[in-house]
Amino acid sequence: MEANPLRERAFGVTNIKTHILLILHFDDHNYDAWRELFLTHCLAFVVLGHLDGTSLPEDVNDAPWFKRDGLVKLWQYGTLTQPLFHSTFKTGGNERYIWVRIENQFRINKEARAIQLDHDLRTTEIGDRSVHDYCQTLKSISDLLSNLDAFVPDRTLVMYLLNGLNEKFDNITNVIKHKEPFPTFYDAKSMLLNDETRLKRCQKAPATTDNGSSSTVLTVSTEKPQQQRFNRGNRKQNRGRGRGGFNQRSWNNNWNPQWNQQWPLSYFQGHMPQ
Template sequence: MPDTKPSSSSFHPTLAVTNIKNHVTVVLGMDNDQYPLWIALFTNYAKSNRVLHHIIKPKSGGPKTPTTDEAKEMWEVLDATVLQWIYATVNNDLLETIVEEDSTAMACWNRIRDIFLDNKHSRAVTLEQEFSHTAMSDFPNVSAYCQRLKSLADQLKNVGSPVIDTRLVLQLVSGLTEAYHGVGTLIRQATPLPPFYRARSMLTLEEASFAKSVATSGSSSALYAKSASDGASPSILGRPPSQPQGKNNKGNGNKKKVKNGKGHTNGSRSPNSNANGSGESSNTSVPAAPWT
């Protein structure tokens, strides 16, 4: 329990914080859905620095109201520090909405709560509809899909409509794409149903397996293409080599080439040779050029 009467030489850990964004890494905005995460990070850090009572009124056993001038001054300094933490972890649009002159940290905290938690029933209906229609096909990967479902479940909890873990897992499975139906069946048929974090891990491992298979297939294709371009034998890649040229293939006319006296090469056909290779003119003759 914090001391409400610190001496002039006392030092509060809150005053040592130089950058709250190193600890509350979420920037809260009016158009995002990170309020539950921001609340969790902020309250935990405020508690670790013994200033939680500046934003949340304790139910019982809280710090007593400071009575001395020195204690009042310290309380005001700490409250202003926590208020500055709030201002530093929200975006400009939300900051313009919540900032008020001479405001306390608790008053500012409550204004943010009212912004995000007003009209609980209407918000619950909207969130419930989005939660029930969330599908993996709308997301780039498993992590983004699971994160969205968890975020919607947290928001439903904040508006008084908590989602039990079993329903969260079943919604996770029902929204999977065709490629993940195998692991989805394993999750759905498990008794008892695995918790959400374990089901998410199973899907992440399946996604990694898919990525590895694609990478292996791509590497094999690249190896074959490179080997072919380098002139390597395709038999290296498990394919039968093509029949080499110049090896007594049928009809390739592989005969010893000797020039005759007329300048022709034996074993090869001149344009005027007939089918028997005798070198005699065929019925269709080509007249000699006048200069020969």
Template sequence: MVLDLDVFNYDAWRELFLTHCLVFDVLGHVDGTTLPTDDDDLPWKKRDGLVKLWIYGTLAPLLFKSSFKTGGAAKDVWLRIENQFRNSKESHAIQLDNDLRTKEIRDKTIQEYTQSLKFIADLLENVDAPVSDKTLVMYMLNGLDEKFDHIINIIKHQKPFPTFEEAHNMLELEETRLKKPLKGGAASHNDTPSLSTALVATTKESNQQTITMDN
């Protein structure tokens, strides 16, 4: 797993990394419980260097640039990364919540739109600011345009209130229905004679009938 500030997957990355270190018996190099016996403890330095390589090797490029410093032990690198995520968690949550509230469908399909909402909701959960399923459905409905007004009204008044997945399926069905052409089609303006043209034609026909009868 690549650790990325934009994805904010620190908790998942941390759990997997610590498990990895536990399996290889080097967890002490991360939590600081394993210390060198002296300044020339080469085996400890090799193990610590290996853990540092593991940490740096799992960072996204931008995070690597902001975290890398020469020297120091693996524990120092670990704490720098942890502090970056902990300190930015609250501000990141506020920004994500605003993005979720203001997200609109615009030219996206229902599938693309709902995926983008779910992605933001997952990020909010990663920063300990989860969104309830009902709230996510309401955000989803608020970002739709007027052509979905009919199905929006149905979803809002359903009891019990639909889950995000159920509402998503209903919207996809409505999207499919809206894309279907009307049965029989509608006559175009050019195909329908104007009222004045019809009156002229009727008048001419009546006059011709009158002349024939007189003759």
């Protein structure tokens, strides 16, 4: 078979990752995007027949065909994660066999993955994320469901968007729900972004209760010192009495007749409490 100049260009691709930017991964649910990129790449280098089975060797000695087939397999292996490579690799299989083997691993659990993604879409909440990040998460899940032939209508996606918001967006949520005609996902996202900006401006506004000239602050600053002076006076009076200060109770309890005989009566008349 005569060599095709366009097909020979495929051997000039030394790094497949510069042409196919996605790495196929189970958890990323990116099989459909990866598949589209890989098919497009093989189409551009005229080796698509090695994937769909339309290109076959003339015989077991068709060295150019086996050489191209090995090249496409290297491309494919170079875009897989290590766990996926181990589950796909098989000695002696041609590219068509490897291609179908990978497809079966992703298609066989198609319904189960769609159910899981639908649950994620229904239960995703904004939490501490920004409106932009929250909307991007919902849109990514919706796109993955579309790749699994489980298309999410735009109106349904808007309802999921509103259901996952917290109470600070209650006002704008009511506006969106009753807007006629019902907004698209991108219109609802734009309204939420504007409301988020408004809320941030309100949070930055200074609080009036922090003003040092408020009546509450003045009341505290004038009453507290008076109370302190009153308490100090009581404490001084109590200390005087506890240490022998003259009062009727201490005088009666401590009077001694013998001690009285040692002093003239005039002394006690001058010091007796009234």
